[in-house]
Amino acid sequence: MNEFSIIDKYFSWNCDNSVRVGVGDDCAVIELDSEYQIVTSVDTLIEGVHFSSSNSAADIAYKSLSVNLSDLAAMGAIAKYFTLAISLPRVDEKWLSEFANSLKQIANKYNIDLVGGDTTKGHLSITINVTGFIERGKSLLRSGAKPGDLIFVSNNIGDAAYALRQKQRNEPATLSAMNRLNTPEPRLSLGRSLVGIANSCIDISDGLEQDLSHILNSSKVGARISTDRLPLSKEVSEYIESTGDWCIALAGGDDYELCFSVDKRNKKNVHQIESDLKIKLSEIGVITPNGGLIVDGFSADCSSYRHF
Numbered sequence: 001m002n003e004f005s006i007i008d009k010y011f012s013w014n015c016d017n018s019v020r021v022g023v024g025d026d027c028a029v030i031e032l033d034s035e036y037q038i039v040t041s042v043d044t045l046i047e048g049v050h051f052s053s054s055n056s057a058a059d060i061a062y063k064s065l066s067v068n069l070s071d072l073a074a075m076g077a078i079a080k081y082f083t084l085a086i087s088l089p090r091v092d093e094k095w096l097s098e099f100a101n102s103l104k105q106i107a108n109k110y111n112i113d114l115v116g117g118d119t120t121k122g123h124l125s126i127t128i129n130v131t132g133f134i135e136r137g138k139s140l141l142r143s144g145a146k147p148g149d150l151i152f153v154s155n156n157i158g159d160a161a162y163a164l165r166q167k168q169r170n171e172p173a174t175l176s177a178m179n180r181l182n183t184p185e186p187r188l189s190l191g192r193s194l195v196g197i198a199n200s201c202i203d204i205s206d207g208l209e210q211d212l213s214h215i216l217n218s219s220k221v222g223a224r225i226s227t228d229r230l231p232l233s234k235e236v237s238e239y240i241e242s243t244g245d246w247c248i249a250l251a252g253g254d255d256y257e258l259c260f261s262v263d264k265r266n267k268k269n270v271h272q273i274e275s276d277l278k279i280k281l282s283e284i285g286v287i288t289p290n291g292g293l294i295v296d297g298f299s300a301d302c303s304s305y306r307h308f
């Protein structure tokens with residue numbers, strides 16, 4: 001099976017009618033609406049670095065698109081198109097069909113079209129470039145946080161890091177935590193709802209401490225958050241209670257939840273979004289004029305924790 005028949009068989013899908021030319025020509029051609037701006041991002045996932053050989057093809061596909069969609073979510077964008085560059089060690093049709101089916105499933109779920117790509121032979125790696133639209137000037141940026149803003153986090157944090165820890169120690173994995181690690185949900189609806197409400201936003205890919213610090217640095221502000229307000233699952237909360245290991249929640253990556261700041265006056269809008277979308281949004285602290293990130297209830301340093 002050659003490159004072109006792989007693309008024909010597994011990666012040629014029907015697209016939205018704004019796609020004038022999709023998979024199969026030199027480039028995709030897309031119709032633009034002048035009221036919108038393009039938002040685009042790319043991520044590569046490499047076997048042995050971002051996932052292991054024990055991960056299923058379905059999970060690898062899901063996560064590859066999900067982590068990219070999460071970046072669009074963090075900007076408040078509408079997901080529209082993606083391209084896929086995949087490097088395969090060999091043509092394994094069972095693997096490819098599982099991968100393509102799962103990719104198609106998440107693409108349909110989040111309403112995004114595959115418009116092009118590239119297939120090569122080599123070590124297994126997947127690069128996805130996503131493109132979205134945002135109303136002109138409305139992107140949620142890291143640079144918009146203001147002193148006095150309340151800081152919120154969606155759902156729970158630390159689950160993915162906890163699952164990874166279980167896996168690395170060969171402990172029996174908890175299904176819910178493992179799902180958070182292998183098939184994270186991009187918070188696209190939440191990102192869209194925060195447009196016009198949040199002053200800043202980021203997705204938590206590398207850990208709360210590090211990602212919130214990106215907001216603080218870009219916005220030239222500080223923040224004070226508190227460990228007793230961090231939203232934790234029962235499992236992670238019990239783990240921290242018995243070990244004192246707050247770093248799993250503060251520095252554990254891969255959760256893909258959104259961390260955002262809003263003016264105090266918009267707090268009621270956040271509660272409205274919480275009930276409309278049925279997603280937990282926890283207030284974890286406040287933006288301060290300066291002073292870096294202060295975490296009440298925790299004084300150690302998680303910086304060496306990142307590659308555990």
Ligand SMILES: [Mg+2]
Nearest residue numbers: 071074203205
């Ligand atoms: Mg990101």
